[in-house]
Amino acid sequence: MQTVLRQITACPQPAIRTTTRHSRVHGLLWTVHLCQRHRKLAARLAGTGYVDSRRTRPTVPVDGKMPRCGTLLDHQPVALAVDSHARIWLNAPGGTVDGWPGRLRNAAELAAYIQSPDAAALAGVAEAAAAxxxxxxxxxxxxxxxxxxxxxxxxxLGR
Ligand SMILES: [Zn+2]
Incomplete structure (x- = not known):
C-alpha cells in the first residue's frame, strides 16, 4: 500500500515524540508525530491502552523543521486503515458482511442521518469504497x- 499522509489533530504545536508501529505480517504500519498533550493518541491509534515506551522516541526534524503534531504516515492495508480511522474519529459501525466497504457505507449513512458536516465527504468515501x-x-x-x-x-472540532 502506498503511503497516505494523514493529519489526526488540528493541533498547531510541533511534535516532540514519534511512534512507529510494525506488524509481523505487514511490516511498517505507521509513523506518527505528536506533541506532549496529544501523546496518548498513539495508544488509541494502535488500538491498545498501552504503547511500549521504548517504541516512542524524540522527534527529529524533517527537512530542517519539526513535523506538526498529528502528522501520520499511514502504510496500513485498507482494512487496518479503516479500523484506525474508526478508533480516532470515524463513527463506523461494523457487523456488515462486506467488511470495510460496509463500515464506510454505515459511516456515510450515519453522518447523513445526523446531518453531520462530514456527510458529503463520507458519501464520496463510501462511493469510492464500493467501487x-x-x-x-x-x-x-x-x-x-x-x-x-x-x-x-x-x-x-479544533481537536
Ligand atoms: Zn498536539
Whole structure:
C-alpha cells in the first residue's frame, strides 16, 4: 500500500515524540508525530491502552523543521486503515458482511442521518469504497479521500 499522509489533530504545536508501529505480517504500519498533550493518541491509534515506551522516541526534524503534531504516515492495508480511522474519529459501525466497504457505507449513512458536516465527504468515501474492490490504486484513492475527511473533521472540532 502506498503511503497516505494523514493529519489526526488540528493541533498547531510541533511534535516532540514519534511512534512507529510494525506488524509481523505487514511490516511498517505507521509513523506518527505528536506533541506532549496529544501523546496518548498513539495508544488509541494502535488500538491498545498501552504503547511500549521504548517504541516512542524524540522527534527529529524533517527537512530542517519539526513535523506538526498529528502528522501520520499511514502504510496500513485498507482494512487496518479503516479500523484506525474508526478508533480516532470515524463513527463506523461494523457487523456488515462486506467488511470495510460496509463500515464506510454505515459511516456515510450515519453522518447523513445526523446531518453531520462530514456527510458529503463520507458519501464520496463510501462511493469510492464500493467501487474500489481489490484494486490497490483505487484503495489508495479512497484512503486519500478518507484522510481529507479526517483532517476537515479535526479542523471543525479544533481537536
Ligand atoms: Zn498536539
Amino acid at each position: 474500489a474492490g481489490d484494486d490497490p490504486s483505487a484503495q489508495h484513492h479512497l484512503l486519500l479521500l478518507l484522510a481529507r475527511a479526517e483532517a476537515a473533521h479535526g479542523e471543525q
